[in-house]
Structure formats: C-alpha cells, structure tokens
Amino acid sequence: MSEIADSALPRLPRGVRLTHNEAQGGWLLLAPERVFKADAVSAEILKRCTGEATLAAIVDDLAKTFNAPRERIHSDVVKLLGGLVEKKLLELA
Amino acid sequence: MNAPVPIPAPLGLLAELTHRCPLGCPYCSNPLALDSRADEIDTATWARVFKEAAALGVLQVHLSGGEPAARRDLADIVKAAREANLYSNLITSAVGLTPQTLAALAEAGLDHVQISIQDSEEKSADHIAGYDGASARKRSLAAEVVKLGLPLTVNMVVHRANIARIEPMVELALSLGAARVEIAHVQYYGWALKNRAALMPSREQVERAVREVEALRAKHRGRIVIDAVVPDYYARFPKPCVGGWGRRSLNVTPAGRVLPCHAAEVIPGLEFWNVREHSLAEIWRASPAFMAFRGTDWMQEPCKSCERREQDFGGCRCQAFLIAGDARAADPVCHLSPQHGLVERLAAVRHDAPYSYRHS
Numbered sequence: 001m002s003e004i005a006d007s008a009l010p011r012l013p014r015g016v017r018l019t020h021n022e023a024q025g026g027w028l029l030l031a032p033e034r035v036f037k038a039d040a041v042s043a044e045i046l047k048r049c050t051g052e053a054t055l056a057a058i059v060d061d062l063a064k065t066f067n068a069p070r071e072r073i074h075s076d077v078v079k080l081l082g083g084l085v086e087k088k089l090l091e092l093a
Numbered sequence: 094m095n096a097p098v099p100i101p102a103p104l105g106l107l108a109e110l111t112h113r114c115p116l117g118c119p120y121c122s123n124p125l126a127l128d129s130r131a132d133e134i135d136t137a138t139w140a141r142v143f144k145e146a147a148a149l150g151v152l153q154v155h156l157s158g159g160e161p162a163a164r165r166d167l168a169d170i171v172k173a174a175r176e177a178n179l180y181s182n183l184i185t186s187a188v189g190l191t192p193q194t195l196a197a198l199a200e201a202g203l204d205h206v207q208i209s210i211q212d213s214e215e216k217s218a219d220h221i222a223g224y225d226g227a228s229a230r231k232r233s234l235a236a237e238v239v240k241l242g243l244p245l246t247v248n249m250v251v252h253r254a255n256i257a258r259i260e261p262m263v264e265l266a267l268s269l270g271a272a273r274v275e276i277a278h279v280q281y282y283g284w285a286l287k288n289r290a291a292l293m294p295s296r297e298q299v300e301r302a303v304r305e306v307e308a309l310r311a312k313h314r315g316r317i318v319i320d321a322v323v324p325d326y327y328a329r330f331p332k333p334c335v336g337g338w339g340r341r342s343l344n345v346t347p348a349g350r351v352l353p354c355h356a357a358e359v360i361p362g363l364e365f366w367n368v369r370e371h372s373l374a375e376i377w378r379a380s381p382a383f384m385a386f387r388g389t390d391w392m393q394e395p396c397k398s399c400e401r402r403e404q405d406f407g408g409c410r411c412q413a414f415l416i417a418g419d420a421r422a423a424d425p426v427c428h429l430s431p432q433h434g435l436v437e438r439l440a441a442v443r444h445d446a447p448y449s450y451r452h453s
Binding site: 015017019024028032 | 102104149152153178205243244267272273
C-alpha cells in the first residue's frame with residue numbers, strides 16, 4: 001500500500017472528473033475513454049479532493065461529518081487514493 | 094411472445110459535427126455520401142441533443158467529424174457539452190485547428206484531446222493524409238495541447254503502409270507527451286472498404302504487430318497506456334460492435350440523423366430518425382433502426398444458440414450485410430459463420446493501387 005503524507009494535497013488532474021448521473025444510478029469518475037462507478041463513500045472522499053485540502057484535513061472532515069473513527073477513515077481514504085494515483089486518476093500536489 | 098427487451102442506458106455519444114475535412118485519408122470511416130455543410134444542424138440543436146443525451150445516461154461525448162474544427166461554433170459546442178455535464182473528447186486531425194481556437198476550447202471546458210497521426214515517417218504520413226505538411230502541423234498542435242495541460246491521446250490507424258513502424262509510432266506518441274496511444278487497425282467500412290486491397294496487411298504482419306504491441310505495453314508500463322483495436326478480418330471471433338446494437342452508444346450525423354453506429358446507413362431498409370423531428374429519448378427507445386437489432390431476438394443460427402451471443406452480440410451488423418449480404422447473419426469474421434471463407438479470400442486480395450482519397 002502506497003503511503004500518502006498528511007500534508008499532501010490530493011486533486012483530480014485535468015481530464016478526470018467526478019460527475020453525478022441519475023440514469024446511470026449515481027456518482028462516476030470520468031477519464032479519457034474510461035468510466036468508473038464511484039460508491040457513496042468514494043464519492044464523499046473524491047468531492048473533497050480539490051487540491052485545496054490536505055489529506056489530514058480531508059480525513060478530519062470525513063470523520064466529523066460521518067461520526068466515524070479517524071483511524072478507519074484514514075485507512076479507507078489512503079487505500080482509495082493510492083489506487084487512483086497508480087492509475088493516474090489522482091495527483092498529489 | 095418474447096418479453097420486451099429492456100432498454101439500457103447509453104454511455105457514449107459520437108457527435109459527428111461535420112463531414113468537412115481538409116485531409117483525405119483513404120480509410121476514413123465517414124460514409125461515401127457525405128452530409129453537406131448546408132444540412133448541418135446548428136449550435137442550439139447540438140446543445141439540446143447534449144442535454145437529452147445526459148438525461149438518458151450518456152456520460153461522454155466524442156466531438157468528431159470530419160474535422161470538428163471546420164465548425165466556427167466549436168467553442169460554443171464544447172461549452173454546451175460542459176453545461177450538459179458531459180465529459181468532452183475532441184477527436185481532431187489537428188489541421189485547421191489553431192492554437193487560439195484550442196485555447197478557447199480549453200477555456201470552454203474541453204476535457205480531452207485525441208489527435209490522429211498517420212505515420213512516424215513524415216513523408217509517408219502526409220501521403221496517407223493526402224495533405225502536404227499535415228504531419229508537422231499535428232506535431233505542433235500536440236505540443237499546444239500538452240502546454241495547456243489537457244490530456245492527449247494519439248490515435249494511429251494501422252494498415253499495410255505503416256504496420257512495420259508500430260514501435261517508432263509509439264515512441265513518437267511518447268515524445269509528443271501523450272498519456273495514451275491507440276493502435277487502431279483499419280476497420281473496413283466507408284472509404285476503407287473502397288481502399289481495402291491497398292490497405293490490407295498480411296496475416297503475418299498483423300500477428301507481428303500484435304506481439305509488438307504486447308512488448309511495448311510491458312516496456313512502457315506506467316508511462317503511456319497503449320490501447321489496441323484488433324484487425325478483425327484475421328480474428329477468430331467477431332468484435333462486440335459498438336458494445337451491442339442500441340446498448341451503449343449512439344451516433345448523431347452532421348445532418349442530425351441518429352444511428353446505432355457510424356456505418357449503419359449502409360444497411361438497406363433501416364429507418365433512421367432525426368433530432369430535428371424527435372427527442373433523443375424517443376429515438377433511442379423507439380426508432381425502427383435502434384429496435385432492429387437490439388437484444389438477441391433478431392439472431393439466426395449460429396448466433397442464436399451460441400454461448401457468446403451476449404458477449405459479442407453476433408459481431409457487426411454492417412459487416413454481416415457488406416460481406417455475407419444479410420444484416421441478420423453472423424458477422425462473417427467469426428470462424429463459426431458459414432461465410433467465413435469469404436473473409437479469408439477478401440483478405441488475400443492485396444495490391445498496391447493508388448489510394449482513392451476521400452474528398453469533402
């Protein structure tokens with residue numbers, strides 16, 4: 001599992017977009033010639049990847065919003081974002 | 094009575110904004126009878142089509158042609174796609190697209206650019222495109238795309254004249270800063286069908302090309318994504334054409350006719366509806382052309398009882414008509430088709446006649 005620093009600023013690169021489409025049943029991550037379904041949890045994480053919030057701030061916000069243990073949220077977020085970085089669907093500024 | 098076929102939600106829209114193009118590529122997928130400029134639908138109609146497409150479930154719009162930059166309202170069209178919440182992909186020859194227009198498109202919300210490159214050798218590339226200096230213009234526009242921070246795909250159509258240069262073509266895509274390259278073997282419809290004997294590679298060339306692509310994928314993993322469109326005349330099973338008829342995608346022609354695939358007009362007797370007269374939802378759900386081959390009820394043997402029928406959907410309806418003479422037949426590239434021998438004989442017809450260039 002790739003490590004992501006607490007101070008990293010995750011953001012979707014140009015050409016990758018999170019979108020909502022009713023007819024397709026929810027949130028999707030769109031990239032060149034590719035479409036990935038995003039479940040509700042992933043969508044909440046990705047909405048916060050604006051390049052303005054640090055990883056630590058994103059985890060804090062999610063833990064507070066969903067009243068969940070910070071440790072578990074941190075591990076979910078790092079797992080999702082690490083996988084997306086490998087696929088070049090996310091940048092860490 | 095069979096149960097009605099459930100209507101799926103489409104994912105992609107191919108918007109052929111115009112058939113006009115400065116290039117003359119002999120494998121162009123446009124029909125032999127091109128829509129004229131006077132018949133092209135206007136900006137407001139495209140904007141409405143994009144909204145209706147998004148409501149149907151479409152996520153990505155491929156702005157294609159012809160050369161989309163031949164339309165003066167291209168930036169407004171990109172803006173309309175963005176406003177409809179569609180992911181927009183510009184499929185361009187790069188000839189006739191200025192850096193100024195490209196910057197305006199990026200500003201309007203364009204998501205991705207795909208540039209076609211005809212060969213790694215400039216002289217050959219310009220000969221294939223039928224346009225002197227095309228190659229140099231493409232390389233310089235690719236640099237502009239990268240400079241603007243837009244993701245770039247290079248599309249390379251492969252045929253007998255360039256199939257020996259897969260590796261330098263991938264190296265070229267890398268040097269241009271592309272994140273993705275498509276190695277697309279010619280599919281024989283439209284102008285390509287007309288030029289088949291001049292374009293068709295041998296089986297040995299195709300097999301070598303497939304092995305080369307595999308090796309290049311391994312070599313460049315993590316640096317560039319290599320997608321390949323396989324040459325189906327030498328395949329064992331047919332391609333699942335357009336992901337299944339009326340199942341995942343739709344195509345709007347410059348004049349507004351809505352087709353299940355870009356070549357569908359070659360099939361006689363199909364009735365296409367136009368966005369000038371119908372909403373996209375009505376057309377998708379109920380137009381005779383979309384109903385004709387949706388699902389599996391239309392199939393004959395060997396498709397009807399084939400275990401792959403929901404996997405490749407009997408292959409391509411246009412190819413079934415063009416080669417077997419029956420749009421309901423199995424795609425004859427399938428080794429199970431009784432007409433498969435015809436495909437082998439057609440692939441063996443190869444001679445270096447001058448290209449018959451398309452002309453707008």
